[in-house]
Amino acid sequence: MTQEKLRLHAFICTNQRDPEKARECCAEKNSLNLMRKLKRAARTAGITDVRINKSGCLDNCEQGISCVVYPDGIWYTIPDDENAISRIVEHLAGGEPAEEYLMARE
Ligand code: FES
Incomplete structure (x- = not known):
């Protein structure tokens, strides 16, 4: 898939x-395990136009597991x-952001 x-x-x-x-x-x-599960769940849901990658430190360490979704810049704290x-996958599939996992940011 091209970018x-x-x-x-x-x-x-x-x-x-x-x-x-x-x-x-x-x-x-x-x-890392959470990212693998998220990738698997997205694949199972048939999502083909979303890329899920690991990243280095996103500088929100105390609120981790940190995740940011672009292009909208939606930040999540995702418990394992x-x-x-499943809520994050709903968002990635085209639904609204998963409000209950939005990262509390300053
Ligand atoms: S270790 Fe810094 S945001 Fe994950």
């Missing part, structure tokens, strides 16, 4: 930080649970 045909692009932070560091990270909240995944 021009993508409708949405979701980035999920999978940054791993040294446990000795003061700041937490998304990887310790199982973000099935309800969250």
Whole structure:
């Protein structure tokens, strides 16, 4: 698929930080596994015009697992649970953003 045909692009932070560091990270909240589940769920839902990729730190570490969906710039905090995944997939499929998982941002 060429990039021009993508409708949405979701980035999920999978940054791993040294446990000795003061700041937490998304990887310790199982973000890589969550991204894989989200990809699988999107594929199962037949979504072909959305790309889901891992990203480095999105600088919202304390609110992670961090996800941003472009081009609209919708930010999510996604817990690693099935309800969250299915709500985000509804958004990616063309529905409204999943309000209950919008990231609280300053
Ligand atoms: S480690 Fe995920 S937003 Fe910083």
